[in-house]
Amino acid sequence: MKQFRAFVIKEFYHILRDYRTLLILLAMPPILILLFGYTITNEIQDAKIAILDYSKDATTSSIKSKLLAGNYFKLEYELNGLDEVEAIFRKGSIREAIVFESNFEENLAKTGIANIRIIADATDPNTASTLLSYTSSIIKSYLDEINENVEMPYSINTEIRMRYNEELRGAYLFVPGLITVILMLVSAMMTSISITREKELGTMESLLVSPMQPLQIIIAKMLPYLFLAIIDAVIILIVGNAVFGVPVRGSVLLLMVEGILFIITALSLGLLISTITSSQQVALMMSLMGLMLPTIILSGFIYPISNMPQIIQWLTHLIPAKWFNLIIKSIMLKGAGLDILWKETLILAGFAVFFISLSLKKFNIRLQK
Amino acid sequence: MANSIEIKNVSKSYGNTVALKDISLSVNSGEIFGLIGPDGAGKTTLIRILATLLLPDKGSAVMTNYDVVKDYKKVRSSVGYMPGKFSLYQDLTIEENMQLYATMFGTTVEENYHLVKDIYSQIEPFKKRRAGKLSGGMKQKLALSCSLIHKPEVLLLDEPTTGVDPVSRKELWEMLKKLKNDGVTVFVSTPYMDEASLCDRIALIQAGEILGIDTPESIVNSFDKTLLSINSSDKYKLLNDIRSYEHCNSAFPFGESLHYTDKRTSFDIPQIYEYLRNCGNTNVEIAVIKPAIEDCFMNLMVGE
Numbered sequence: 001m002k003q004f005r006a007f008v009i010k011e012f013y014h015i016l017r018d019y020r021t022l023l024i025l026l027a028m029p030p031i032l033i034l035l036f037g038y039t040i041t042n043e044i045q046d047a048k049i050a051i052l053d054y055s056k057d058a059t060t061s062s063i064k065s066k067l068l069a070g071n072y073f074k075l076e077y078e079l080n081g082l083d084e085v086e087a088i089f090r091k092g093s094i095r096e097a098i099v100f101e102s103n104f105e106e107n108l109a110k111t112g113i114a115n116i117r118i119i120a121d122a123t124d125p126n127t128a129s130t131l132l133s134y135t136s137s138i139i140k141s142y143l144d145e146i147n148e149n150v151e152m153p154y155s156i157n158t159e160i161r162m163r164y165n166e167e168l169r170g171a172y173l174f175v176p177g178l179i180t181v182i183l184m185l186v187s188a189m190m191t192s193i194s195i196t197r198e199k200e201l202g203t204m205e206s207l208l209v210s211p212m213q214p215l216q217i218i219i220a221k222m223l224p225y226l227f228l229a230i231i232d233a234v235i236i237l238i239v240g241n242a243v244f245g246v247p248v249r250g251s252v253l254l255l256m257v258e259g260i261l262f263i264i265t266a267l268s269l270g271l272l273i274s275t276i277t278s279s280q281q282v283a284l285m286m287s288l289m290g291l292m293l294p295t296i297i298l299s300g301f302i303y304p305i306s307n308m309p310q311i312i313q314w315l316t317h318l319i320p321a322k323w324f325n326l327i328i329k330s331i332m333l334k335g336a337g338l339d340i341l342w343k344e345t346l347i348l349a350g351f352a353v354f355f356i357s358l359s360l361k362k363f364n365i366r367l368q369k
Numbered sequence: 370m371a372n373s374i375e376i377k378n379v380s381k382s383y384g385n386t387v388a389l390k391d392i393s394l395s396v397n398s399g400e401i402f403g404l405i406g407p408d409g410a411g412k413t414t415l416i417r418i419l420a421t422l423l424l425p426d427k428g429s430a431v432m433t434n435y436d437v438v439k440d441y442k443k444v445r446s447s448v449g450y451m452p453g454k455f456s457l458y459q460d461l462t463i464e465e466n467m468q469l470y471a472t473m474f475g476t477t478v479e480e481n482y483h484l485v486k487d488i489y490s491q492i493e494p495f496k497k498r499r500a501g502k503l504s505g506g507m508k509q510k511l512a513l514s515c516s517l518i519h520k521p522e523v524l525l526l527d528e529p530t531t532g533v534d535p536v537s538r539k540e541l542w543e544m545l546k547k548l549k550n551d552g553v554t555v556f557v558s559t560p561y562m563d564e565a566s567l568c569d570r571i572a573l574i575q576a577g578e579i580l581g582i583d584t585p586e587s588i589v590n591s592f593d594k595t596l597l598s599i600n601s602s603d604k605y606k607l608l609n610d611i612r613s614y615e616h617c618n619s620a621f622p623f624g625e626s627l628h629y630t631d632k633r634t635s636f637d638i639p640q641i642y643e644y645l646r647n648c649g650n651t652n653v654e655i656a657v658i659k660p661a662i663e664d665c666f667m668n669l670m671v672g673e
Contacts, residue, residue: 006472010461017460202456206515209420209450210473211442365441367422 007220029236036174050097052079055104096120096131175240176328177301180321184266184295186229189287191270196283214363222267229263249335262324268355275362295321320351373398373554379428388414390577403568404558411577412558416527420450449521453528455508459501474519485514488544506537526557562663580669592660594630600654610648619671
């Protein structure tokens, strides 16, 4: 036990004395949050649209003014014919075109059905679908208003409500996602580098010829980074809440426990990398390409998993970050508890046990395999 | 006297490169045993096998009655190992490194201070300095102190004096002598032939093969040829000329002069002198000298 304690203290010295790396590790989370928060966002603001109104009656103009009332849409062009729509999209500045059929008011009054065509630039599909849902919900709310004055109001109330994130705030999506990514980065990359550094500098040679057990070495290596990763998670939660108002609706304690579980999984992945590489550079590249990219792309952090091809969706089951991302989002945004998340938690725990035992088995007690 | 280290028919290859060929040797308890040979001879591989860090392809090695493969854990706690490459934590201070190693082996610096006192006291004034900022000699003294702090029965040292200034080299060897008097078996490798005489027994190693094992004196005495030291104005020409001499057995440049042995058992020095003069060498000087370890090494190499 005394050996173990001395070893943990030594690891803390390594981290604290390499103050540049420490600074990066502590400054990175808030910087990333601010960058993501202010640049990568799905929120709609002043989206430029074009309107082609064949009818030009009272109803269409009130729908138009309703659309343009908020700061979501900005009317850029009034068009005169359908042929102009294509040309204006080609120019690239218009995200959406709205076409009112002729005799719009008359059709609505007589048959109760009037047609609006909404054309969106789907080169950016996420923005396009958001724009479409904004537009249709504004039109629906107009319909609701006029239905009130009709004698027999029949409203087809297909309200689209963005649950848990009513305003479709990007921050709600990326703060939990960012915690996932940063925990992965700090834990996996730093441990893999820290062990390969011992190999590269030759200190592993002295370490092996000592009574220290592999398990002791491994856990002692993990502890300081576990500590550091928890600090990072707390920083992100605080900044996310203070700057972007992202709440933690569920239990903070549960969030921390799940976080620690995920950190242990990531740490053991880092260990696994360090057991199969012998230079810090290779370890760095492997953690970046082998862990970071899948974490960012396949965890559902940026790209919705439901939009992926079926095969890739199956593949995401193998990404521990995907499960943690599900857990952390549910706890933070839905206030879910362990009664709902026990399955995901078990899967994550399974990953942790699997990777730790694998890296223990692969840990070289000699300088060769 | 019991054998501290017993190596039997050990072979080791890295892919197609043969590092050790059928090595057998034994080291007595309480002696300083020198493994002497040039870079790439296989010294580090052999020491790493003894330190349980590498597995031999063939053969076996026993350290203090424990097999280095089967009982590697027991070997590890009874052996002090100082790798050739400085392998302490550069970002920890002298004191922190010492305490870490002491704790790792389940002891304290205070408990075994007497073992390392002679050498550690020299670097102790700088104990707050980080190991990475030490000079070569100080680094080796620290590494030696760390490998000694748990009172090992056998000390394995891989080129402890490489990259160390002459004064520190001398101090390190004096330290090894003291350890020997304390009953520690010392197995040390070095590329410096002049350090051979400081060992009780030596093994000359070249290209993974042992050329000879004996006390330094016996190895020198076994040199059965007349050794000549030859000098002239143009050393390069001299070397080429003497090597093309029909009776030349070996000729190697040694510092200022050339060391030469002849194929014949008896020969006339004037005859060689004449030959060299005829080749156009000026200021030729020839003297009979006593062989040193290095000459024996070269001689054994040629014999191979």
